[in-house]
Amino acid sequence: MTKIKYELIKNNKGDENVRLGKLITNHGTFLTPLFMPVGTLANVKTLMPEELKACGSSVVLSNTYHLWLRPGEDVVNKAGGLNKFMNYDGPTLTDSGGFQVFSLAKPSDISEQGVKFKSHIDGKELFLTPEKSIEIQNKLDSDIAMSFDECAPYPSTRQYIENSMRRTLRWAKRGKDVFNNPNQSLFGIVQGGEFEDLRKESAIKTVEMNFDGYSIGGTSVGEPKDTMYNMISYATKYLPKDKPRYLMGVGEPIDLLEGVSRGIDMFDCVLPTRLARHGNCFTRHGRINIKNLKYKEDFTPIEDSCDCYTCKNFTKAYVRHLITAGEVNGGRLLSIHNIRFLIKEMEEIRQAIKDDKFYEYKEKFINEYKNGR
Numbered sequence: 001m002t003k004i005k006y007e008l009i010k011n012n013k014g015d016e017n018v019r020l021g022k023l024i025t026n027h028g029t030f031l032t033p034l035f036m037p038v039g040t041l042a043n044v045k046t047l048m049p050e051e052l053k054a055c056g057s058s059v060v061l062s063n064t065y066h067l068w069l070r071p072g073e074d075v076v077n078k079a080g081g082l083n084k085f086m087n088y089d090g091p092t093l094t095d096s097g098g099f100q101v102f103s104l105a106k107p108s109d110i111s112e113q114g115v116k117f118k119s120h121i122d123g124k125e126l127f128l129t130p131e132k133s134i135e136i137q138n139k140l141d142s143d144i145a146m147s148f149d150e151c152a153p154y155p156s157t158r159q160y161i162e163n164s165m166r167r168t169l170r171w172a173k174r175g176k177d178v179f180n181n182p183n184q185s186l187f188g189i190v191q192g193g194e195f196e197d198l199r200k201e202s203a204i205k206t207v208e209m210n211f212d213g214y215s216i217g218g219t220s221v222g223e224p225k226d227t228m229y230n231m232i233s234y235a236t237k238y239l240p241k242d243k244p245r246y247l248m249g250v251g252e253p254i255d256l257l258e259g260v261s262r263g264i265d266m267f268d269c270v271l272p273t274r275l276a277r278h279g280n281c282f283t284r285h286g287r288i289n290i291k292n293l294k295y296k297e298d299f300t301p302i303e304d305s306c307d308c309y310t311c312k313n314f315t316k317a318y319v320r321h322l323i324t325a326g327e328v329n330g331g332r333l334l335s336i337h338n339i340r341f342l343i344k345e346m347e348e349i350r351q352a353i354k355d356d357k358f359y360e361y362k363e364k365f366i367n368e369y370k371n372g373r
Contacts, residue, residue: 002026003212004091004143004185006244006265013356017236017263020353023058023244025091025143026183027083030058031350032244032265035256035342036093037272040066042076042086044339045273046332049088054309055336056343058090059144061268064136065097065128069121073139081141091143093268096133096175098189099249102151102221107160110150112167130175138181145179146215147172149189154223161193165202176209185212187246190235193218194227199234213244216264220249229258236263253282253345253369257362260349267346272338277331279323282341284365285372290334295320308340309333 005024009031012018021032036059037044037052044052044060052060062082067073079085082092101115109116114129130148137145149168152161168191179186188211192198206214216235219228232247239245244265250256251269259267275281279291283303288295290302301311302319310319310333322330345365352361 002183004244006032006213006242008241010353012353012358015261015358016241018261018353018358019263019265020350021244021265023091023265025059027089027091027143028058030091033256033260033346033349034058034266035251035346036061036266036268037339038268038270039086039088040270041070042067042082044335045277046328046335047273047339049086051309051336052088052339053090055340056347057339059093059266059268060086060088060090061093061095062086062140062142063095063097063099064133064140064146065095065100065117067094067140068097068128068136069119069126073136077139077141083141083143093144094137094140094142094146095248096137096146096148096189097128098146098149098151098217100128101149102153110167112170114148115150130171131178134175134179134186138179138184141181141184144185144187144213145181146187147175147189147211149191149217151218151221152191152193154193154218154221154227156193158193158195158198161191161195162198165191165193165198169202169205172206172209172211176211187211187213187215187244189215189217189248190239191218192231192234194223194231196230196234199231200238203235203238207238207240211243213246214239215246215248217248219247220255220269225255225258228255229262232259232262232264239263251342253342254366256342256345257349257365260358261362272342273331273335276334276338279320279330279334281334282338284368286369290316290320290323290330292320302334302337303341306337306341307344308337310337310340 133148246266
């Protein structure tokens with residue numbers, strides 16, 4: 001058992017940002033760029049592990065905060081670690097709980113020592129520190145663990161972002177100092193909000209700590225798209241070329257392309273399954289809501305060109321019926337389609353980079369996605 005490794009295969013001709021690579025893990029080797037489905041509670045909602053594999057899934061995410069609350073890291077550890085517990089034979093990644101600092105904690109709950117939470121389950125007082133986050137993740141035994149950080153809200157003042165970013169650096173060092181799972185890799189997280197000099201400082205100082213990979217955090221928290229794309233560019237130029245780069249919480253089809261064009265190798269998002277539960281799905285010609293009355297007697301697949309289980313076996317009319325009738329399988333079938341859509345997009349991106357045609361692919365995809373049929 002070893003740490004993960006990244007190998008660069010090639011760049012798209014004329015642009016060293018656009019990378020085709022390999023992520024070598026204890027549970028297989030996978031080509032990048034790649035999209036990672038999110039299984040917050042050791043389960044991608046409504047889907048079985050074999051269904052994820054059929055979608056082409058590689059790395060699957062789970063959340064440290066949520067698994068800490070239930071079933072508890074010791075239960076997962078006794079089961080043999082996260083992979084065995086959820087019976088997923090691909091690599092796993094655990095978030096640190098940093099996003100919950102954004103979503104559950106108030107600024108007054110954040111101190112140098114750590115973050116106070118009230119459990120979203122029973123209201124119990126909780127306190128999560130960088131050391132505790134790493135201790136939990138070491139026991140969960142994911143392939144990749146994340147440093148504990150503050151995912152700062154947007155907009156925030158420069159002073160707030162500066163203080164938050166530097167505290168995140170101190171937290172990263174504290175976490176790395178206690179990290180002790182030799183079979184697990186630890187990623188550092190770059191913060192700094194929308195400010196170019198703070199992103200640069202965060203990236204350079206995080207890289208100096210020599211993590212196994214690097215993530216860009218604090219994006220997709222309500223900022224305009226152009227601001228998000230700048231946040232990515234401000235950071236990636238200072239990240240090493242021989243380690244993976246992960247953009248956290250981003251999963252819109254166009255955002256994946258924009259991330260790849262700025263040097264990103266790994267993406268994750270709850271979006272495909274969250275949209276599915278509400279009857280929404282990705283298509284080449286933009287997002288559609290299957291609950292729309294026009295699909296009631298539409299006996300064609302969601303997308304003719306899609307090779308997912310849903311599109312090969314069911315019609316829009318049937319999936320719409322399940323969703324409007326409140327049947328769980330409606331959300332399941334749309335989740336399969338949405339996850340496969342993003343993974344297939346990444347497969348096509350990899351082929352385009354291999355063929356030195358990434359920018360032609362990007363232009364064509366965005367044009368079709370924005371302009372519909």
